[in-house]
Amino acid sequence: MAEIFQWDRFAAVLAHASFSMDPALRDIPAGTLALGLSDCSSEGIALNCKNSQRYRSVSAWLWNFNDAERQALKARAQTNPVSRVVIEDFSLDSCFAWLLYSALTLSETDEFPPGLEKWVSYIDQWEQGSYLDGDDFSRSAACLHTVFAHAQLNAASDEQHQYDAARLQSGFTRCIKLLSDLVNQTDAPLNGILPVASAEYQAAAAALAYEHQLYQLAIPRAATCQLLVEQSDSQRKVLIDALFLNEQHASGLFKIFARNDRTRSWSKNGFTLLGIYRPQEQGTGNDVVISVDPKSGVSLKNIWQALEQEENVRWNGQRPDDKPRLLRSYSNAAGPLPGSPNQPWWDDAGNYTLLGAPKRLESGELGSKLDWWQDILPLIWQQGFVDHLTPRLQQVDYTTTVSEGQKRVCAWRWSQPDSRIQQSDTSSYLVDTPTFQGWLAGTSQATPPVTPYALPQSDRYEAYWQSDVLVVSHQQGVSLFSRSADNPALDGLLAVARRIATLSDDYAAFLTQIRQIFKKWPKQLKQHASSIEDKQWEEEIFALRVNALNVLNSSETLFSSADENRLSEMLQRQWGLHDQRGTLFAQLDRLDQLMQDAIARQNSRRHRIYGSLFSALGMGIAASHVWEPVRDILTTNEYEWQLMLFKEPDVTTQHLADIAGQSAHFELITLIVFVAFALLGFVLFWFFDIRSQED
Structure with a gap:
C-alpha cells in the first residue's frame, strides 16, 4: 500500500x-x-x-x-x-x-x-x-x-x-x-x-496489556447490578447490566473492556452502562462519566434530566447562566434557551449515550453541587431500579424494632397480576436478576441498600425459589417474596421464618447468659474463693440446664409441609441451630466440668495450707518431746538442783548461777529444735501430700 x-x-x-x-x-x-x-x-x-x-x-x-x-x-x-x-x-x-x-x-x-x-x-x-x-x-x-x-x-x-x-x-x-x-x-x-x-x-x-490488567484488578472492587432503562425514542424498557467503579487513573478502554466482558456480566452481553468516578479529575468534566453502549439503543435522558433537576435544587436559584455552554438540550434554532446554565451536565449532543459532569466555572468554583456517593449513585439507583420496582411491591411483614443481633424477617408480594402470563409489565424482569436478590437480602439487614455498592455480595446470602416464593436468607435475617398477590404458601413460610427467628434470638440470649456466667464465676473464684461452695454452683448449673431445655422446647421446628420443613432446616443450618441441642448441652457439661475443676483446685489449695500448718505443729511438738530426755541428760534439772542444796550445803552462789545459765541455754536450743522441725514438717507436707505423692 x-x-x-x-x-x-x-x-x-x-x-x-x-x-x-x-x-x-x-x-x-x-x-x-x-x-x-x-x-x-x-x-x-x-x-x-x-x-x-x-x-x-x-x-x-x-x-x-x-x-x-x-x-x-x-x-x-x-x-x-x-x-x-x-x-x-x-x-x-x-x-x-x-x-x-x-x-x-x-x-x-x-x-x-x-x-x-x-x-x-x-x-x-x-x-x-x-x-x-x-x-x-x-x-x-x-x-x-x-x-x-x-x-x-x-x-x-x-x-x-x-x-x-x-x-x-x-x-x-x-x-x-x-x-x-x-x-x-x-x-x-x-x-x-x-x-x-x-x-x-x-x-x-x-x-494495552497493562490497561487490561488494571481492568481485571479493578472489576472485583467495582459494583455491578442490573437496571431497567428506557430505549431511545420509545417507552419500552430494557434490562441491562451496569458497572460502577472508582478509577484512579483515567483510561479510555475501561468502557470497551466492560462492554465486551462476556464472563462477569449476568446477561453475558457485557456491561451496557458504565459509571466511572475519578476524584482526582474533579472540575474537568471527566470526574464523573456515565455512558451506555450506543449499539444498545438505550437512552440516559431520564437520568440526565434528574441530574439537572437536582443541580438546580442544590444551587437554590444561584446557578450561573451568564455565559451558557452551547448544549443541544438547552438550545433551539435561535440559540441557547433562557436560563441555560454555564456548566450543565454534558448530554452527548442530545443523544444521551454519554453524560459528563459539569466543568469548573470561570470563577474557579465547581460547576456541580452533586457528590458521587451521596447524590449521583443513589439517583441512578432510584431511576433504574427502585422507581420501577417498589411501586409494584406490597410489604407484608417487616420487623422494624429489632435489637442488635436479633434476626430480621420481612416479606413482600407482587401487587399486580402475574406478569409471566400477561407479559405487559417489564418491571417484573427485575425479579429474576441477582440485583433483586441482593436488594431483597438488604431489606432484612440493618441498613437497606441505597446504592449498588450497598448491595450485599452474593456469597453473603442464599437464595432459592420455593412454591413460587423467593427465599433470601443471610446471617442477619430472611426476606421472602411472592410473585403473586394471593399466594397462601407465603403465609406459611413467613410463619416458619418468624418461629425460627424467635428460636434463634432466644438461643442467642441464652448464649449471652452463659458468657456472663463465664465472666462472673472466675472473678468470684479469684476474689471470694473461701465463700463459694459446691452446692452454690450445683444450684446455678441446675437452673441453667432447665433454662436450656426451655429454650430448645419453646418453639416447634417440625412442620407438616415439606416446603416449610425445608425452610426450617435451611434457616437452622445457616443460623447455627441445626444441631444445637447436643452442642448446647455439651457446652453446659464443659462449663460444669470447668467450674468443678476450679472449685476442686481452690479446695485442694485450702486443704494443703491447713495440712501444712498442722504438719508443722505436729513435727515441732514431736521433736520437742524427743529432745526433752536428751536435754535432761545434758543439763541439771530442777530436782537434781534441789538435792544438790541438801547434799552440798557449801555450794556457792556462782555455781548455782552457772547451772541456771546452762538450763536457759538448753531452753533456747529446745525452741530452735521446735521451730526447725515445724518448718520441716510444713515443707514436707506442702510438696508431698498426705498420700506421699509429689505434686
Missing part, C-alpha cells in the same frame, strides 16, 4: 509548534490551532464540531468539507501560520483531525489524501462510542492508539495535573507517528492491525 501520510513533513511541522492543554479555552488567538475547542468565529483556527447537527467527530466534520470550505481553511492557514497548538486530549479523533488538517495545508492541491473513507467512518463510529473491532483488542487500531495516548498524556503531567509544554509536544508527536504508521499500513482498519516495527507500536501494545 502506498504511503498516505509522509511522516518527515509532519515531523517538521510538529517540531516548530508549541503545545498547551486548555480544555476550557474559548477565544482562540491568531497563530493558534485549537483541536476540539472553541468555535470557528475565533481569530485563530478552531477545529471543533461539538453540537454539530450532522457530525460527531472532528475528523468526519473536516473530511466532509466542500471545495469552498477546504479552500477557505487552507487560505486561512497560509495567512495565519500556526505556531501554537491547543489540545483537549490526545484522542484518536484529535490526532486524525490534525493529520487531515496538516495534509491539506501541506498539499499543493485543495484536496485531502484519497482512500481514507473507511478510516474516517471508523473514527467517527469510535467517537460516538461504538466499538466494532471484535474481542481481540490487540488488533484494534482504536484501542492501541487510545491506550498509548493516555500513557503519553499521563507522562506529560505532574501530580497537580499541570502539563509540561515540551512533554506535550513529544507525546502528541509520538501519537501522530503511531497513527500515521497504522493508516499507512491499511486502508481498512476493521480488518485488524498487524504488528508494526516501531517503538510507538511496541509501547502501545505494552500499554
Whole structure:
C-alpha cells in the first residue's frame, strides 16, 4: 500500500509548534490551532464540531468539507501560520483531525489524501462510542492508539495535573507517528492491525496489556447490578447490566473492556452502562462519566434530566447562566434557551449515550453541587431500579424494632397480576436478576441498600425459589417474596421464618447468659474463693440446664409441609441451630466440668495450707518431746538442783548461777529444735501430700 501520510513533513511541522492543554479555552488567538475547542468565529483556527447537527467527530466534520470550505481553511492557514497548538486530549479523533488538517495545508492541491473513507467512518463510529473491532483488542487500531495516548498524556503531567509544554509536544508527536504508521499500513482498519516495527507500536501494545490488567484488578472492587432503562425514542424498557467503579487513573478502554466482558456480566452481553468516578479529575468534566453502549439503543435522558433537576435544587436559584455552554438540550434554532446554565451536565449532543459532569466555572468554583456517593449513585439507583420496582411491591411483614443481633424477617408480594402470563409489565424482569436478590437480602439487614455498592455480595446470602416464593436468607435475617398477590404458601413460610427467628434470638440470649456466667464465676473464684461452695454452683448449673431445655422446647421446628420443613432446616443450618441441642448441652457439661475443676483446685489449695500448718505443729511438738530426755541428760534439772542444796550445803552462789545459765541455754536450743522441725514438717507436707505423692 502506498504511503498516505509522509511522516518527515509532519515531523517538521510538529517540531516548530508549541503545545498547551486548555480544555476550557474559548477565544482562540491568531497563530493558534485549537483541536476540539472553541468555535470557528475565533481569530485563530478552531477545529471543533461539538453540537454539530450532522457530525460527531472532528475528523468526519473536516473530511466532509466542500471545495469552498477546504479552500477557505487552507487560505486561512497560509495567512495565519500556526505556531501554537491547543489540545483537549490526545484522542484518536484529535490526532486524525490534525493529520487531515496538516495534509491539506501541506498539499499543493485543495484536496485531502484519497482512500481514507473507511478510516474516517471508523473514527467517527469510535467517537460516538461504538466499538466494532471484535474481542481481540490487540488488533484494534482504536484501542492501541487510545491506550498509548493516555500513557503519553499521563507522562506529560505532574501530580497537580499541570502539563509540561515540551512533554506535550513529544507525546502528541509520538501519537501522530503511531497513527500515521497504522493508516499507512491499511486502508481498512476493521480488518485488524498487524504488528508494526516501531517503538510507538511496541509501547502501545505494552500499554494495552497493562490497561487490561488494571481492568481485571479493578472489576472485583467495582459494583455491578442490573437496571431497567428506557430505549431511545420509545417507552419500552430494557434490562441491562451496569458497572460502577472508582478509577484512579483515567483510561479510555475501561468502557470497551466492560462492554465486551462476556464472563462477569449476568446477561453475558457485557456491561451496557458504565459509571466511572475519578476524584482526582474533579472540575474537568471527566470526574464523573456515565455512558451506555450506543449499539444498545438505550437512552440516559431520564437520568440526565434528574441530574439537572437536582443541580438546580442544590444551587437554590444561584446557578450561573451568564455565559451558557452551547448544549443541544438547552438550545433551539435561535440559540441557547433562557436560563441555560454555564456548566450543565454534558448530554452527548442530545443523544444521551454519554453524560459528563459539569466543568469548573470561570470563577474557579465547581460547576456541580452533586457528590458521587451521596447524590449521583443513589439517583441512578432510584431511576433504574427502585422507581420501577417498589411501586409494584406490597410489604407484608417487616420487623422494624429489632435489637442488635436479633434476626430480621420481612416479606413482600407482587401487587399486580402475574406478569409471566400477561407479559405487559417489564418491571417484573427485575425479579429474576441477582440485583433483586441482593436488594431483597438488604431489606432484612440493618441498613437497606441505597446504592449498588450497598448491595450485599452474593456469597453473603442464599437464595432459592420455593412454591413460587423467593427465599433470601443471610446471617442477619430472611426476606421472602411472592410473585403473586394471593399466594397462601407465603403465609406459611413467613410463619416458619418468624418461629425460627424467635428460636434463634432466644438461643442467642441464652448464649449471652452463659458468657456472663463465664465472666462472673472466675472473678468470684479469684476474689471470694473461701465463700463459694459446691452446692452454690450445683444450684446455678441446675437452673441453667432447665433454662436450656426451655429454650430448645419453646418453639416447634417440625412442620407438616415439606416446603416449610425445608425452610426450617435451611434457616437452622445457616443460623447455627441445626444441631444445637447436643452442642448446647455439651457446652453446659464443659462449663460444669470447668467450674468443678476450679472449685476442686481452690479446695485442694485450702486443704494443703491447713495440712501444712498442722504438719508443722505436729513435727515441732514431736521433736520437742524427743529432745526433752536428751536435754535432761545434758543439763541439771530442777530436782537434781534441789538435792544438790541438801547434799552440798557449801555450794556457792556462782555455781548455782552457772547451772541456771546452762538450763536457759538448753531452753533456747529446745525452741530452735521446735521451730526447725515445724518448718520441716510444713515443707514436707506442702510438696508431698498426705498420700506421699509429689505434686
